Amino acid sequence: MDRNHRSDAVIPVALVILGILFMVFGIGRGEALLVLMKAIRICLECVGIG
Numbered sequence: 001m002d003r004n005h006r007s008d009a010v011i012p013v014a015l016v017i018l019g020i021l022f023m024v025f026g027i028g029r030g031e032a033l034l035v036l037m038k039a040i041r042i043c044l045e046c047v048g049i050g
Contacts, residue, residue, distance in 0.1 A: 026032065
């Protein structure tokens with residue numbers, strides 16, 4: 001029943017690293033600007049300006 005604490009942290013650390021890699025990949029493709037433009041458009045439509 002005595003589990004190794006290092007093996008318990010492998011999956012969460014791997015998922016965090018994978019998430020960071022996907023964010024870097026998306027930013028490199030210019031997706032951040034696309035998401036920002038869509039967010040601005042949605043906000044303006046909600047207010048009634050767009």
